[in-house]
Amino acid sequence: MIWPSHGSNPQYLYEAIDKQMPEERIDFSANINPLGPPREFKDRWGILFQYISDYPDPHAALLKSKLAATEGIKETQILVGNGGAELITLIGRMIAGKHALIIQPAFSEYEEACxxxxxxxxxxxxxxxxxxxxxxxxxxxxxxxxxxxxxxxNNPTGVYYPKALVEKLIEECQKHSCLLIMDEAFYDFACDYQSIVPFIGKDTNVVVLRSMTKMFSIPGLRLGYMMAGERLIERAAALKPHWSVNALALKAGEWCLDSNEHVRLTKNLIRQERERLVSFYRSLNFAVSPSDVNFYLLRDPRLDDQLPLFQFLLEMGIIPRHTMNFPGLEGRWLRFAIKGPKDNNRLMEAMEEWRKVR
Structure with a gap:
C-alpha cells in the first residue's frame, strides 16, 4: 500500500485504504492552530485584492524588515520562502552530493530533499x-x-529540547564542521521556548527554519523563512526562483507579526487541551509522547502495529496521521493534532468506544 506522505487532504488516505470517506469527519492529521487565522485577517481580507494585479516583491523587503526587528538580527540574515518546504528544498540543493544526517523520527521532506x-x-x-x-x-x-x-x-513527537542541549549540539556541529539545520516550525507553540537565533550571528554553521502557516493557520498561502549567517543566506537565495512567494502571503506575514494576542490565546488553549487529553489517555492506559506543542504521538500498548486502531478511527470519521513513513515508528504510533474542546471531546468518545472492543 502507498500511504500519503503528509497529513491533511484525507481523501487520498481513504483512497489508499479503499474506504468511503465519511461525510462527517474531523481531521487530526494536520497540525494547524484550531483557532484558525487571527480575527483581524477576516476583517482586512478585502485589502489583499489590490495586491493581485502586480508582481510581489521578490526580496520580501517589508516582511524581512519586520522579522529582523522582531528577532534582533540583520535583514541580510533572513530569506523568506514559499513555506518551509521550499526552504528545505533549497537546503537540499545547497548540500547536493554530500552526507546528510537526519535525527529521526522527523519531517519526511528532509530526506526527500536530500x-x-x-x-x-x-x-x-x-x-x-x-x-x-x-x-x-x-x-x-x-x-x-x-x-x-x-x-x-520535534515533529512527530512534539518534544521540545531545551536551549542548553541545543547549545551542546551546536558545539558538536562546529567541532565536526557540520551544518546544523534547525527546523523550528512549531517553536511558537512551545510555552518555554528559548531562542537560539543569537547563534546565527556568531558565524556558526546554523540555519534556523520557521513556518508561519501553523500558528497562524494559513497553510493555503504558504509562508516560511530561514535565518542564518549572511554567506549561507546568499547561497540559498541564489538558488531560489523569483516571485516564489505571492503578494498575499507576504502581506499576511506582516499581519502575523502583529498578532501577539492570537499567539497568547493559542498557547493557553493548547496547554489546557493537551493536559486534559493526556490525563484522559493515561486513565485508559494509552501511551502518549511528552509533547510541549499542539500535537502528540499516541499508541495502544496492547498493539504493536496500530493499524487496527487507525482503521477503527477512520471508519468513525476521526482522521489521525499515520506514521508509516517515519523511520523508527513505521506504524507503531499515531499522531494527533490538538484541536478545540468540541473536536477533542469527539476524539475521546471514539477512544472510549475503542476500549470497549479492545
Whole structure:
C-alpha cells in the first residue's frame, strides 16, 4: 500500500485504504492552530485584492524588515520562502552530493530533499519513551556528516529540547564542521521556548527554519523563512526562483507579526487541551509522547502495529496521521493534532468506544 506522505487532504488516505470517506469527519492529521487565522485577517481580507494585479516583491523587503526587528538580527540574515518546504528544498540543493544526517523520527521532506539531490543519508534514531538525545552517540555520527537536520520541537513527537542541549549540539556541529539545520516550525507553540537565533550571528554553521502557516493557520498561502549567517543566506537565495512567494502571503506575514494576542490565546488553549487529553489517555492506559506543542504521538500498548486502531478511527470519521513513513515508528504510533474542546471531546468518545472492543 502507498500511504500519503503528509497529513491533511484525507481523501487520498481513504483512497489508499479503499474506504468511503465519511461525510462527517474531523481531521487530526494536520497540525494547524484550531483557532484558525487571527480575527483581524477576516476583517482586512478585502485589502489583499489590490495586491493581485502586480508582481510581489521578490526580496520580501517589508516582511524581512519586520522579522529582523522582531528577532534582533540583520535583514541580510533572513530569506523568506514559499513555506518551509521550499526552504528545505533549497537546503537540499545547497548540500547536493554530500552526507546528510537526519535525527529521526522527523519531517519526511528532509530526506526527500536530500535524496533528490544525490545526498548520502543516514539516521540518528531517538528512542521511544523520553525521546532523548544521547550527545555522545550523536557526536560519533556527526564526524562523518556534512549536515544534520534536527526538528525542535520535534515533529512527530512534539518534544521540545531545551536551549542548553541545543547549545551542546551546536558545539558538536562546529567541532565536526557540520551544518546544523534547525527546523523550528512549531517553536511558537512551545510555552518555554528559548531562542537560539543569537547563534546565527556568531558565524556558526546554523540555519534556523520557521513556518508561519501553523500558528497562524494559513497553510493555503504558504509562508516560511530561514535565518542564518549572511554567506549561507546568499547561497540559498541564489538558488531560489523569483516571485516564489505571492503578494498575499507576504502581506499576511506582516499581519502575523502583529498578532501577539492570537499567539497568547493559542498557547493557553493548547496547554489546557493537551493536559486534559493526556490525563484522559493515561486513565485508559494509552501511551502518549511528552509533547510541549499542539500535537502528540499516541499508541495502544496492547498493539504493536496500530493499524487496527487507525482503521477503527477512520471508519468513525476521526482522521489521525499515520506514521508509516517515519523511520523508527513505521506504524507503531499515531499522531494527533490538538484541536478545540468540541473536536477533542469527539476524539475521546471514539477512544472510549475503542476500549470497549479492545
Amino acid at each position: 535524496r533528490v539531490n544525490n545526498c548520502r543519508v543516514s539516521y540518528y534514531q531517538l528512542e521511544p519513551g523520553n525521546w532523548g538525545l544521547d550527545m555522545e552517540a550523536l557526536s560519533e555520527k556527526l564526524k562523518a556528516a556534512d549536515a544534520v537536520f534536527f526538528c525542535n520541537p
